[in-house]
Amino acid sequence: MTHNATSTPSTAGTPxxxxxxxxxxxxxxxxxxxxxxxxSKLAQHLAETGICVVYGGGNVGLMGVVADSxxxxGGDVLGVIPQSLVSGEIAHPGLTELEVVGDMHARKMRMAELSDAFIALPGGAGTLEELFEVWTWQQLGIHxxxxxxYDIDxxxxxxxxxxDAMTANGFISEATRSNLIVSDNPADLLEALNNWTPPAPKWQKDPAPLER
Structure with missing residues (x-):
């Protein structure tokens, strides 16, 4: 099933x-x-706590490990994958639901819409792109x-x-840096996600309270 991306990710969800x-x-x-x-441990922990995993829909690499685990x-797994990568990343055939979208932009937007939180595991350039996009959106109050x-090993x-160097040199604020959760333990990571409080948007001095 194909979904069209909307202009901004959802702000739905509560701590x-x-x-x-x-x-x-x-x-x-x-x-x-x-x-x-x-x-595998993180995916298993999310499943056991009743949290649906949203990921890129592939059946290879750590993506496949997360889905399979x-x-x-017994957890639900929702994959979102662009049509162009269905073959290249080998779309997972056994997911709870697989959404095929038009392109990478639609994939990232749809994952942001669907999710209440974001966790980056080890990965390469694509993982960094996804991480920094949602972290920037958080900083700007888009979500x-x-x-x-998840700091494995x-x-x-x-x-x-x-x-930390960017923060010391004045390009990332202390508040923004501290809003990025870091943990090497699945239970601690999930607890930190659950207890997280949304910051004030970067460009709004006196924001009204918003639910995430």
Whole structure:
């Protein structure tokens, strides 16, 4: 089924009531077995807590591990994939639901609409693109949803060091930097997502209270 993207992602959802969580991760397995093991543990934990996994719809790499692990644990998995990548990323045939959209922009928008929170696992350029887009949208008040890094085996430490340097040099505010959740433990990560409070949008000095 194909969905057309709307102009902005939904701001729906309230703290502590996560129903769907978007997982960004690679279409490759990566160089360490710990990446696969960590991805599986997170997906299993989300499934066991009744949270639907929203992801890119592929059946390869860590994407496939996330989907298979959540499904094996009895969870729901919703995939969103562009028509052009159905063959290249080998669309997963056994998902709870698979949405085929027109292009990558529609994919990212649809995942943002569907999800109450976002978690980036180890991945490459595409994972970074997805992560920084939703984090920027949070900063600008386009959505009021938490964004997190699942730091399997210290994978995100070099990125965190770069973000700290950007903060020290005045390009990222301390408040924005602190709003990015980081954890290497699935239970702690989910607790932080549930307890997260939306920040004030960057360009709005006295915002009215908004629900995410």
């Amino acid at each position: 502590g009531q996560l129903r769907r969580v978007a997982v960004f991760t690679g279409s490759a397995m990566g160089a360490r077995a710990s990446f696969r093991e960590g991805a 959540a499904l094996a644990a 009021r949803k938490p964004v997190a890094l 210290g994978y995100w430490q070099p990125l965190l060091a770069a973000l």
